[in-house]
Amino acid sequence: MVRSLPRLSALILLSLGFTADISVSRHTLAQGGCEPTLRSRTAPALTDLVTYPQVPHVLGQGQRVCWNQTLLELPWFQWQDTNLASGATAPRIALVDWGISQLTGSAFPSSNNWQTQPLGPFPLGTQGNTQPLTLGVHLTPQYRYLDLAPLAQTLGATVQVEGDLLRLTVPPAQILALDISPPRTPIAPPPAPGTPPPDITPPSPALDTLVIGLDRPTPWHWGTAASPSLALEATATAPLPQDPRLTVTPRGNQVVLEFPQATRRPQVTALTDPPRLQIDFRETVPAPANPGLGPDRAIAWGPGLTWHQETLTLGSDRFPLQYLALDLPRPDRPSPLVLRPVWVGQDRGDRGLVGISPLLQLAQQTGVLAAINGTYFNRNTQMPLGAIRADGQWISGPILNRGVMAWDDTGSVAFGHALLTETVTLNPAGVSFPVLHLNSGYVKAGLSRYTAAWGATYTPLTDNETAVAVVGDRVQQIQRLGVAQGQSFPIPAQGYLLVARSYQTAANQFALQQTVTLRQALTPPDLSGYPHMLGAGPLLLQGGRSVLDGSAEQFSAAFLTQKAYRSAVGTTASGQLLWVTVQPQPGGSGSTLAQLVTLLQSLGVTDALNLDGGSSTSLYLGGQLVNRNPRTAARVHNGLGLFLVPAPSPIADP
Numbered sequence: 001m002v003r004s005l006p007r008l009s010a011l012i013l014l015s016l017g018f019t020a021d022i023s024v025s026r027h028t029l030a031q032g033g034c035e036p037t038l039r040s041r042t043a044p045a046l047t048d049l050v051t052y053p054q055v056p057h058v059l060g061q062g063q064r065v066c067w068n069q070t071l072l073e074l075p076w077f078q079w080q081d082t083n084l085a086s087g088a089t090a091p092r093i094a095l096v097d098w099g100i101s102q103l104t105g106s107a108f109p110s111s112n113n114w115q116t117q118p119l120g121p122f123p124l125g126t127q128g129n130t131q132p133l134t135l136g137v138h139l140t141p142q143y144r145y146l147d148l149a150p151l152a153q154t155l156g157a158t159v160q161v162e163g164d165l166l167r168l169t170v171p172p173a174q175i176l177a178l179d180i181s182p183p184r185t186p187i188a189p190p191p192a193p194g195t196p197p198p199d200i201t202p203p204s205p206a207l208d209t210l211v212i213g214l215d216r217p218t219p220w221h222w223g224t225a226a227s228p229s230l231a232l233e234a235t236a237t238a239p240l241p242q243d244p245r246l247t248v249t250p251r252g253n254q255v256v257l258e259f260p261q262a263t264r265r266p267q268v269t270a271l272t273d274p275p276r277l278q279i280d281f282r283e284t285v286p287a288p289a290n291p292g293l294g295p296d297r298a299i300a301w302g303p304g305l306t307w308h309q310e311t312l313t314l315g316s317d318r319f320p321l322q323y324l325a326l327d328l329p330r331p332d333r334p335s336p337l338v339l340r341p342v343w344v345g346q347d348r349g350d351r352g353l354v355g356i357s358p359l360l361q362l363a364q365q366t367g368v369l370a371a372i373n374g375t376y377f378n379r380n381t382q383m384p385l386g387a388i389r390a391d392g393q394w395i396s397g398p399i400l401n402r403g404v405m406a407w408d409d410t411g412s413v414a415f416g417h418a419l420l421t422e423t424v425t426l427n428p429a430g431v432s433f434p435v436l437h438l439n440s441g442y443v444k445a446g447l448s449r450y451t452a453a454w455g456a457t458y459t460p461l462t463d464n465e466t467a468v469a470v471v472g473d474r475v476q477q478i479q480r481l482g483v484a485q486g487q488s489f490p491i492p493a494q495g496y497l498l499v500a501r502s503y504q505t506a507a508n509q510f511a512l513q514q515t516v517t518l519r520q521a522l523t524p525p526d527l528s529g530y531p532h533m534l535g536a537g538p539l540l541l542q543g544g545r546s547v548l549d550g551s552a553e554q555f556s557a558a559f560l561t562q563k564a565y566r567s568a569v570g571t572t573a574s575g576q577l578l579w580v581t582v583q584p585q586p587g588g589s590g591s592t593l594a595q596l597v598t599l600l601q602s603l604g605v606t607d608a609l610n611l612d613g614g615s616s617t618s619l620y621l622g623g624q625l626v627n628r629n630p631r632t633a634a635r636v637h638n639g640l641g642l643f644l645v646p647a648p649s650p651i652a653d654p
Contacts, residue, residue: 049061050141051079051138051140052138052139052303053115055079055081055138056079056080058078059078059080059091059161060077060078060161060164061076061078062075062077062161062163062164062165062166063075063076063164064166065095065167066165066168067103067168067170068233070233072099072103074095074096074102075095075096075623076093076095076099076145076148077094078091078092078093078094078161079091079092092147093148093149093159093161094145094146095145096144097137097143097146100119100135100148104119104151108297111298111299111300114305115137116135116137117135117299118133118135119133119135119151133151135148135151139369139644141367141368141644142364142368142369142623143622144301144302155216156171157170170233172218172254173215173216173217173218173233173234173235174214174215174216174235174237175212175213175232175234175237175238175255176213176214176237177211177212178212178213178238178241178246178248179210180209180241180245181207181209181210182208206261206281207245207259207262207281208281209278209281210246210257210279210281211278212232212257212278214234214274214276214277215275216275217270217275218232218275220232220268220277227261228259228264228265228266229256229257230256230268231255231256232254232256233254234253234254235253235255244260245261246259247260266280267279296309301622302337302369303335303336304326304333304337305324305326306325307322308322309626310323312602314598317585317588317591319582319595319599320583320585321581321582321603322581322583322619322627323580323581323603324372324578324619324642325577326578327575328411328413328571328577329409329410329411330575336644336645337369337645338642339640339641339643340532341374341388341390341532341638341639341640342640343384343395343638344357344362344365344638352453352455353384353395353396353439353453353454354383354455355382355637356377356635356636356637357635358618358634358635359371359372359373359633359639360625363620367643368642368643369621369642370579370620370642371619371620371639371642372581372611372618372619372620373567373612373618373638373639374386374388374534374636374638374639375388375535375536375637375638376536377441377637381461382441383440383637384439384440384441385399385440385442386398386399386404386534386535386536386537387399387402387418387420388638389406389530389533389534390532391531392531393453394420394439396439396440396453397420397438398419398420399437399440400442400553400554401417402418402538402539402553402554403417403418403535403536403538403539403540404418404534404537405533405534405535405609406527406532407533408530408531412530413571413577413607414527415541415607415609416524416527416539417553418522418523418527418533419523420438420520420523421521421522421523422449422518422520422521423435423518424447424516424518425516425519426509426515426516427517431509433447433506435447435498436448438451439451443461443462445501446503446506447500449497449498450496451496452492456491457488457490457491458489458491458497459486459487459489460481460486460487461501462484462501462502463483463484464480465480465499466478466479466480466499466507467479467480467489468499469489469491469495470492470495471492471494472494473515473516475510475511475512476495476512476513477512478510478511535609536609536610536611537553537609538550538552538560538593539609540593540608540610541606542607543606543607544606546601548594548597550593560592561592562592563589563592564584564590564591564613565581565583565613565628566590566593566610567582568596568600568610569609569611570600570606570607571605571608572604572605572606573606574604578600579619580599580603580605581618581627582596582599582617593610615634616633616634616636617633618636618639
């Protein structure tokens with residue numbers, strides 16, 4: 001039996017209220033370590049921290065970590081652990097997963113057990129001395145945390161909790177070698193006696209790459225100087241080079257590298273076995289669209305949730321994919337993860353549906369564990385242009401008979417074209433008029449309807465509209481509105497607002513205290529039984545076959561043939577729901593919709609819907625965008641969110 005699931009409003013209360021992107025925020029501090037004033041801040045209240053598996057005694061939590069001389073914004077929490085065999089108790093600390101990856105320079109390898117996360121071979125002290133590490137996993141409504149104890153022991157770190165600050169003191173790394181390519185042009189030897197002096201020594205060629213050999217991974221961050229500079233938590237044992245293209249300055253337990261001739265920040269890649277940083281200055285190497293792009297991998301990230309990173313080949317094209325695979329719930333397989341639409345302003349009734357924000361921010365506001373961008377919107381008016389339905393309530397109606405995905409909490413998912421038909425009948429005359437759109441930014445002459453989901457008020461979108469307020473089944477107010485974007489009109493909380501645009505024939509038929517009958521029908525009828533829905537389009541797959549017909553959904557010919565970032569959602573025959581993002585080829589173009597269909601089929605997808613793409617394409621997981629640098633991601637209006645519902649009883653640690 002599937003246990004009952006709370007509504008979205010209850011899930012939002014579990015949010016920790018913190019989000020970070022893939023680049024950790026750092027504040028370089030004084031040589032002596034983190035500022036003493038930081039210790040005076042108290043830890044936040046613990047009542048909001050819910051973990052899965054549930055830990056019985058949470059002792060503290062925070063969002064700041066002092067790693068030697070560097071202050072980082074990283075969520076962590078501390079709990080009291082009990083040894084089941086001996087009954088002894090001891091405090092343990094968990095750190096957000098991407099923070100551990102950032103601190104160690106280690107990418108997570110593939111895994112098949114969501115309750116533990118292995119690290120790659122972790123370098124210790126000297127080159128070639130490695131030891132695999134496996135860290136325990138704890139989920140909260142927004143983050144995945146990893147048990148810090150094995151890593152701290154491996155690093156020889158001391159750990160101390162000071163209010164909301166976690167202090168990690170780690171022996172600094174040692175720089176073993178600095179390999180510069182191409183080498184510096186040698187200085188010409190002095191001329192032989194009696195020979196004319198040579199011309200001035202030609203300048204050294206521009207740097208291509210710099211490889212810094214280390215005895216262990218170390219955090220690094222960019223400096224604030226005019227020319228690019230890089231600071232490492234390390235000491236220098238190797239001879240420092242004398243090269244005009246590079247300045248190396250030891251500062252206690254830090255080494256600062258400055259590149260006075262560089263015109264832009266180079267690309268930095270942390271490598272392991274042996275540990276090293278590779279710094280690439282070549283103009284032909286662009287900043288990566290996906291900072292985490294690397295080998296194919298599949299990480300069991302949560303209960304029934306796997307994060308995939310994969311590159312697929314279509315002919316001569318190679319497309320990087322980042323996607324999430326979610327096991328849909330069944331009666332014999334309940335899930336603590338539930339799917340809901342999310343949208344900007346859903347927690348702010350005064351603003352309602354109008355607005356856009358980065359998916360990172362939207363995820364923070366709604367308290368999701370994972371999210372993908374959703375349906376279309378008007379970037380100028382910031383209003384939705386597609387179906388959004390949550391808990392049986394229409395937030396925004398479908399338009400243009402476009403494709404939708406509908407679902408419930410039992411694991412049933414359906415794809416199809418959705419047409420919402422509404423009619424208002426004026427009594428006692430019996431005159432009826434069609435309502436074209438519901439809570440939509442799609443503006444067309446005729447009647448449109450707005451509910452409290454739109455917001456507290458409605459602002460006219462065209463000149464000379466007529467607003468008709470209906471409470472219950474009676475007309476309570478009629479008003480001719482002025483110019484577009486002029487004075488707002490209140491939307492009845494217990495009714496709705498009809499707006500007539502260039503439709504005076506209908507507007508003239510309404511009278512105060514007149515009774516109105518509203519009828520609504522959804523085509524196809526089987527979609528009406530689903531409480532949740534998100535539309536976008538075009539529809540891509542049904543029953544394993546391509547049904548791509550963008551013109552039938554009134555997409556332009558240019559839209560159908562362009563190459564771009566892509567987002568899609570689909571189901572497989574094995575009972576999984578996939579959230580898929582497709583990036584442009586390295587140094588090349590993105591995919592067409594037809595290519596997207598083929599890529600989805602290669603993943604085993606049988607039914608699928610295209611979502612908003614291009615700069616909107618964003619895939620969020622546990623506090624970061626995993627498919628692109630957040631600086632390249634556009635703001636969006638809505639998306640699909642995955643919420644963690646806490647387990648009903650504690651689960652033993654792995």
